[in-house]
Amino acid sequence: MRTAQEIGGAAAARTARGASLRTESLTAGYGGSPIVHEISISVAPGEVVSVVGPNGSGKSTLLKGIVGIVEVLSGSVHLDGADVTHRATEEIARLGVGYVPQVDDVFAPLTVAENLEMGGYLLKPKDVPARVEHVLDVFPQLRRMVSRRAGKLSGGERKMLAMGRVLMLEPALVVLDEPTANLAPQIAHTVLDEHVRRLALTGATVLIVEQRARAVLAISDRTYVLAGGRVRMEGTPAELSASSEFVESFLGGGQPAGG
Amino acid sequence: MRPGGTGRKATSSLSIFESSVAFGLITSAVLAIASVGFTLQFAVTNVLNLAYGAVMIAAAFAAYAVNQAGVTIWVAALAAAAVGSVLSLFLNRVIYTPFQRRKTSPIALVIVALGMTLILEFGTQAIAGPTNVSYTMAQGPMLQVGGFALSAAEIAMIGLSLVIMAFVHVLIRYTRLGKAMRATAANRDLARNCGIRTDRVVTVTWIITGALCGIAGAVFGMNAGTFGATSTDVFLVLILAAVFLGGPGEPYGAMLGALVIGVATEVSAAFIVPDYKDVIAFVILLTMLAVRPTGLLGART
Numbered sequence A: 001m002r003t004a005q006e007i008g009g010a011a012a013a014r015t016a017r018g019a020s021l022r023t024e025s026l027t028a029g030y031g032g033s034p035i036v037h038e039i040s041i042s043v044a045p046g047e048v049v050s051v052v053g054p055n056g057s058g059k060s061t062l063l064k065g066i067v068g069i070v071e072v073l074s075g076s077v078h079l080d081g082a083d084v085t086h087r088a089t090e091e092i093a094r095l096g097v098g099y100v101p102q103v104d105d106v107f108a109p110l111t112v113a114e115n116l117e118m119g120g121y122l123l124k125p126k127d128v129p130a131r132v133e134h135v136l137d138v139f140p141q142l143r144r145m146v147s148r149r150a151g152k153l154s155g156g157e158r159k160m161l162a163m164g165r166v167l168m169l170e171p172a173l174v175v176l177d178e179p180t181a182n183l184a185p186q187i188a189h190t191v192l193d194e195h196v197r198r199l200a201l202t203g204a205t206v207l208i209v210e211q212r213a214r215a216v217l218a219i220s221d222r223t224y225v226l227a228g229g230r231v232r233m234e235g236t237p238a239e240l241s242a243s244s245e246f247v248e249s250f251l252g253g254g255q256p257a258g259g
Numbered sequence B: 001m002r003p004g005g006t007g008r009k010a011t012s013s014l015s016i017f018e019s020s021v022a023f024g025l026i027t028s029a030v031l032a033i034a035s036v037g038f039t040l041q042f043a044v045t046n047v048l049n050l051a052y053g054a055v056m057i058a059a060a061f062a063a064y065a066v067n068q069a070g071v072t073i074w075v076a077a078l079a080a081a082a083v084g085s086v087l088s089l090f091l092n093r094v095i096y097t098p099f100q101r102r103k104t105s106p107i108a109l110v111i112v113a114l115g116m117t118l119i120l121e122f123g124t125q126a127i128a129g130p131t132n133v134s135y136t137m138a139q140g141p142m143l144q145v146g147g148f149a150l151s152a153a154e155i156a157m158i159g160l161s162l163v164i165m166a167f168v169h170v171l172i173r174y175t176r177l178g179k180a181m182r183a184t185a186a187n188r189d190l191a192r193n194c195g196i197r198t199d200r201v202v203t204v205t206w207i208i209t210g211a212l213c214g215i216a217g218a219v220f221g222m223n224a225g226t227f228g229a230t231s232t233d234v235f236l237v238l239i240l241a242a243v244f245l246g247g248p249g250e251p252y253g254a255m256l257g258a259l260v261i262g263v264a265t266e267v268s269a270a271f272i273v274p275d276y277k278d279v280i281a282f283v284i285l286l287t288m289l290a291v292r293p294t295g296l297l298g299a300r301t
């Protein structure tokens, strides 16, 4: 398994396209009472930052608040220093934010090729084929299934397509919501260790939510721990792995990962 | 105007069959325009707009007014398209969207649509009067086409329908707008993350499908011969049958569904009891829902 240091080394080689992200005291929810409370996190350009925490702790809601799908009740979201709070999700996307939801992450009735084309909707039509080629170079396994309906792909293939779709616009920030949910352990590791790393190598900043804390720590520069809709801990993988509270609560004891 | 299903002189069961298939194809042509518009509207906007039939007939009356002023119905149909667009946009802006914003459940929205049907039909009747009307149009010479005897006007209706099907095909397959419509239909949040301004796509979809609805209304009027404010009530059931037979939200499915329903109803009218021909459409629909709920071409999970 690769370590955080290797990813950190890769960060140096990344192009400088990654955007910075910062939330300030972000409170968000679905119209009723807030789900996440006063969340302040920051992600530096080119960083891979993860958010871990138990089921129902508000990880998905936090991401939806950042990309503008869920209502921000108070606080703010800043992209490269600019306040993007309350902007429509399509306008945030136009600023270079790619978002891979936990479920419904592809256009199921559309083919793989069409999914990628949709990802390149904002590109000049004549630039789309070359960009599709580029994405297929990043995820070569997709190449032999370009004309298959996305809904028919396996879980791992589908995640690759979802990430490839996002890559079409050369995103400055990629927001991933539990890319390994419902995947077999072996495939989950491939997704985290290979696919997410390939995303990061494009230079994009990556904010990733995961339940597989140990595995995601290994590819993270820094990690936030969410519980009950609030940030409970934060730190580098080494720092968190050295915390007995973190190890016992979130890694289920055993050997710390990535440190 | 054309007579009922078995009106033509038939000397053998074969010619009864052939003429009923011919009638079926005309019904299918009208139904296809209406159903493709309906299914596209439903797919992209997420509204099961049961007021569709009422908009059709209001548009048919608009074409009638223009037709009465001396314009050929083939040009007056453009007025129907315009009225169809305007009324559909109105329904979306003033009725459906405000209800959706208040998180009205889809089933409640269907009730709202049924209410709008009554209001639109009442409004049409208030403006146009309670008597049925007929377009002033020439049927043209009877022509033999592939074994079927069809009037020039009927052939033109089928031709118009084919042109509209080709238009829809090119729109959804090859244009940027059409792709945005399909993306919005498939997964609205994901479409928005592709940078697609889905609110605009939805608005344009109401305009386009409203125009299809309006043209369908005018062609319905031509085919029916005489029509009144509530004449599309039963036709709406045929539209729903064609749409759900093909798989709701599937434009190609709706085309196929329209072909099946149109021909099946007219052929059954010729061989069983004409009065029950619309029931046949419903029986086909129920069978389909029982056997394959996603429809012929539906692949949604």
Ligand SMILES: Nc1ncnc2c1ncn2[C@@H]1O[C@H](COP(=O)(O)OP(=O)(O)O)[C@@H](O)[C@H]1O
Binding pocket: A030, A035, A053, A054, A055, A056, A057, A058, A059, A060, A061, A062
């Ligand atoms: N669409 C929604 N509407 C209302 N409440 C929701 C919705 N989605 C999630 N929730 C609630 O928000 C809380 C946090 O959910 P979520 O953000 O999905 O957690 P996580 O991603 O950490 O598992 C849960 O209690 C859940 O019931």
Ligand SMILES: [Mg+2]
Binding pocket: A059, A060, A061, A102, A177, A178
């Ligand atoms: Mg979640």
